[in-house]
Amino acid sequence: MLHPDREDSVHGGSSNVLVCSRMESVKLxxxxxxxxxxxxxxxxxxxxxxxxxxxxxxxxxxxxxxxxxxxxxxxxxxxxxxxxxSNGGSCLASxxxxxxxxxxxxxxxxxxxxxxxxxxxxxxxxxxxxxxxxxxxxxxxxxxxxxxxxxxxxxxxxxxxxxxxxxxxxxxxxxxLETLTYAALLRLPEKLTKAEKAEQAEMVIMELGLTRCRNSMIGGTLFRGVSGGERKRVSIGQEMLxxxxxxxxxxxxxxxxxxxxxxxxxxxxxxxxxxxxxxxxxxxxxxxxxxxxxxxxxxxxxxxxxxxxxxxxxxxxxxxxxxxxxxxxxxxxxxxxxxxxxxxxxxxxxxxxxxxxxxxxxxxxxxxxxxxxxxxxxxxxxxxxxxxxxSIPAGRRNSPLRSSEEQWTTSWWLQFSVLLSRGLKERRHESFSGLRIFQVVSVSFLSGLLWWHCDTNHIQDQVGLLFFFSIFWGFFPMFNSIFAFPQERPMLIRERSSGMYRLSSYYFARTAGDLPMELILPTIFVTVTYWMGGLKPSLLTFSLTLLIILFNVLVSQSLGLALGAILMDVKQAATLSSVTMLVFLLVSGYYIQHIPAFLTWMKYTSFSHFSYKLLVGVQYPANEVYECGVGRQCRVRDFEGIKCLDIGNMMFDVAALGAMLVGFRILAYVALRVR
Missing domain, CATH: 3.40.50.300 (P-loop containing nucleotide triphosphate hydrolases)
Structure with missing residues (x-):
């Protein structure tokens, strides 16, 4: 492109380019x-x-x-x-x-x-x-x-x-279109309506020649999307908005x-x-x-x-x-x-x-x-x-930056709602992928068949099923959540550096967006396995069991988010979470019933321990009995594998899980804030 006030040649040669006459009439x-x-x-x-x-x-x-x-x-x-x-050409690390x-x-x-x-x-x-x-x-x-x-x-x-x-x-x-629309909703001033912001995104799409691929996914390493040139224009369009x-x-x-x-x-x-x-x-x-x-x-x-x-x-x-x-x-x-x-x-x-x-x-x-x-x-x-x-013309003279400019262009609630909507659309493909659904459903049916109609007289087997509930839905959500912040770190850094939104609005949107995605699959799992496994056929007991599992999922996910936010490295977070869950597995009270006194404190750090106690306490009330011999009935809570759990005031266990849930969430937020 040539402008009328530009030289035709950068090194003094004569110009062979004719400048269109209508360029002279262009007014800024x-x-x-x-x-x-x-x-x-x-x-x-x-x-x-x-x-x-x-x-x-x-x-x-x-x-x-x-x-x-x-x-x-x-x-x-x-x-x-x-x-x-530099090793100075030597093989010695020192x-x-x-x-x-x-x-x-x-x-x-x-x-x-x-x-x-x-x-x-x-x-x-x-x-x-x-x-x-x-x-x-x-x-x-x-x-x-x-x-x-x-x-x-x-x-x-x-x-x-x-x-x-x-x-x-x-x-x-x-x-x-979604990428540019969400950017417009977050970055354009609140005085514009949602329709005007969407129209702005449409204009950018037309101006950058993205009409043909406006409804195509961006794509990534796992699946093909738009071309590299189109991705570049989308990135430029986000800033032009x-x-x-x-x-x-x-x-x-x-x-x-x-x-x-x-x-x-x-x-x-x-x-x-x-x-x-x-x-x-x-x-x-x-x-x-x-x-x-x-x-x-x-x-x-x-x-x-x-x-x-x-x-x-x-x-x-x-x-x-x-x-x-x-x-x-x-x-x-x-x-x-x-x-x-x-x-x-x-x-x-x-x-x-x-x-x-x-x-x-x-x-x-x-x-x-x-x-x-x-x-x-x-x-x-x-x-x-x-x-x-x-010298700068009077109409274009730079003005000092006023302190009032420090305010955000959009409200906290608008940032939260836009980020929540964007997160749900982006992560629904991952959370409800065919592979993950197959994994959960297949394990639920397999475990249901293994514990098929296990009655109350088989206390050890039923307790094993309850322990499996707490462990499986402790491992699974944690290993999924440790990837959240490390994978989104580049996007979070870019958008936060541009002042698009507050960290708190992003964090709460991420937390709220995970709820429907992370709670639907365990609900399906417990519904299938509970009734196939022959646990107490009571709607109240089933409902309480499901609530405990969902509570356990939220705590496990919170720990995974905290580890991922602190380390911001997937490999390190995966290694540390594996060691952590192994310790929680051993001190939960199922494998080791008599933990040495100097290590007893470790079980109080395990959310699996409290979840397991709640599951057993809900399944077997204090007056529950089972047939422990010919013509003999014994109290279930006197069973050796349950007695060691010391089931008492279950509200303490609920409070402990609640404290862990809040503590891990706060820890994750603080870790993101200090980075």
């Missing part, structure tokens, strides 16, 4: 309506086309409306390093030592409203690290400063930042064909023209993509070798003695060669014939060092010149 609309009053104003796109943003004024599309809060991003002398382990690797080294620059800044460089040059630092999401500390309108990062600033990562973080079982003041994108054109990549960058340029600050990393843009960049920052091994106008890059390098070998060479290719230390006057295929590899590496290193030193010498002069010409 500063305050267009948030939602169009009629969809007739939006040009319909075909199933696989993106509207041509090059010839459409920004006000025509809802997501291209002007930003009401321009943000000037300034970063100065940003330096960041990490520690890596010889390992920490080494420091510098990822960013004194990077400075400014991104202004209305401009598109592109960061170029080879792989490993630090582009993504710098972009993550600018978004306020870089782990650890870095030296230097990053300011937004002269202020440090804050929650209000984060809500104005749109950040699109290179790896798309999306829910696989949601459709494209909220009209961000600062839009950061990591490799937005990766996986896209040249035409789609051109239109995506054209959309980003128009977003910038609406008063936004747009910063993107891009690996190897074509020449027509490069022409759309207002500012360019080139990195080489974490150090800047150029920062300034994209149209002035060739003049700058020509001034220090680097001129491309071809007159019509793509400036991006020229810059990447320089960032890799390849001088333009030497061909790579000839180097293998003229010099050895060591000498070639030395030449590349010296070229990089020369470029870095030249940029350092010129950067102070450039900053002085920029500061003298740095």
């Amino acid at each position: 609309q500063i305050d267009p309506p948030i939602i169009s009053s009629s969809k007739s104003n939006v040009s319909p796109c075909s199933n696989n086309e993106i509207p041509d943003q090059d010839h459409s004024p920004p006000g025509q599309f809802s997501v291209l409306r002007a930003s009401s809060h321009p943000v000037t991003l300034k970063f100065e002398d940003v330096t960041y390093s990490i520690k890596i382990e 010889s390992k030592r920490n080494q420091t690797r510098v990822l960013l080294n004194g990077v400075s620059g400014t991104a202004r409203p209305g401009e598109l800044l592109a960061m170029l460089g080879p792989s490993g040059s630090g582009k993504t690290t710098l972009l993550t630092a600018l978004a306020g999401r870089l782990p650890g500390k870095f030296s230097g400063s990053v300011t937004y309108n002269g202020q440090p990062i804050s929650s209000s600033v984060k809500r104005r930042i749109g950040f699109v990562t290179q790896d798309e973080v999306l829910y696989p079982h949601l459709t494209v 909220v009209n961000p003041s600062l839009l950061l994108l990591d490799e937005p054109t990766s996986g896209l064909d040249s035409t789609t990549a051109h239109r995506i960058v054209a959309t980003l340029r128009w977003l910038a023209r609406g008063g936004r600050t747009v910063v993107t990393t891009i690996h190897q843009p074509s020449s027509r993509l490069y022409r759309m960049f207002d500012e360019v920052l080139v990195l080489s091994e974490g150090c800047p070798i150029y920062g300034g106008k994209g149209s002035s890059v060739m003049d700058y390098f020509a001034a220090i003695g680097y001129v491309p070998a071809f007159n019509f060479m793509n400036p991006a290719d020229f810059l990447l060669d320089l960032a890799n230390g390849i001088a333009p006057d030497t061909r790579q295929d000839d180097q293998h014939e003229l010099v050895g590899r060591a000498e070639n590496a030395d030449n590349q290193t010296s070229t990089k060092q020369f470029l870095i030193s030249c940029y350092k010498k010129s950067v102070k002069k450039e900053e002085v010149e920029r500061s003298s010409h740095d």
Whole structure:
């Protein structure tokens, strides 16, 4: 896309491109309506086309409306390093030592409203690290400063930042329309109605050419969904919904064909023209993509070798003695060669014939060092010149961030209801999968057949069935729940970093959403096995048994959530939960009836122990008897396997389970909060 006020050539050559005359009449609309009053104003796109943003004024599309809060991003002398382990070439573990690797080294620059800044460089040059630092999401500390309108990062600033990562973080079982609609409901202000937010999502789908796949699932590793390019556009669309003041994108054109990549960058340029600050990393843009960049920052091994106008890059390098070998060479290719230390006057295929590899590496290193030193010498002069010409029109002047901006854009209840609805749609495929249903139903029928009509005279067998209830529905929910937070961690980090919702609304929505999914299967299991197993044919006893099992499921699930939230690693959480449940299994009172005195306290930490006691107490009242010999009847609670349980006030057992339920839930929430 070319703009009338842009140079036709980035290195002084004459232009061979004719600029369409109607581009001259395009006027930037500063305050267009948030939602169009009629969809007739939006040009319909075909199933696989993106509207041509090059010839459409920004006000025509809802997501291209002007930003009401321009943000000037300034970063100065940003330096960041990490520690890596090295064994120093020795096989001995004791010889390992920490080494420091510098990822960013004194990077400075400014991104202004209305401009598109592109960061170029080879792989490993630090582009993504710098972009993550600018978004306020870089782990650890870095030296230097990053300011937004002269202020440090804050929650209000984060809500104005749109950040699109290179790896798309999306829910696989949601459709494209559902993904964007839920994002609109969470991120758009509450003054808009639900219908207006849904219409906003529809407009984004049309503008990004996602009409054909609007009802297709995103997909994941286990099943195929939309294509990689469509996933990328969905990720960009999520950020375009909220009209961000600062839009950061990591490799937005990766996986896209040249035409789609051109239109995506054209959309980003128009977003910038609406008063936004747009910063993107891009690996190897074509020449027509490069022409759309207002500012360019080139990195080489974490150090800047150029920062300034994209149209002035060739003049700058020509001034220090680097001129491309071809007159019509793509400036991006020229810059990447320089960032890799390849001088333009030497061909790579000839180097293998003229010099050895060591000498070639030395030449590349010296070229990089020369470029870095030249940029350092010129950067102070450039900053002085920029500061003298740095003026913003009165209508677009940056305003200080007010404390009232700290409020959430949506209420707690709206966040809860939207997250609950989204969670139910996403996890229903997993919770009610055919494999899980088959697993529960098959085990229920098998156990029912094994304990087929076991009467009261077979106390040991009936007690074994009750113990199986408590153990099976202790293991099963726990091992399912430990995966919850570790698997959703990338999504939670991305959405929480964008200020989409409160952690409490997410946590309570997750808790409430699990209830119908986690309680239906144990209800089916107990209903089948209870009556097949010959337990007491009483509706009251059955109901109490079912309630105890469901209570046990909730406590077990709570422990699994807590372990997953604390460790945030599936393997570690699975290992720890296995050991924990093994201990609970041994101290529950079924296998070991006389636990040593110094280990008696362990059974009071086991929710399976309290659940097992409640099941036995409900099944066998104090006056229950059984036939213990010819013509003899004995009290069931005097049976050796039951007497050791010391069944007394069952309300204590209920209170103990309730305390564990609340305690584990609070522990899981606190673990998420401190991360």
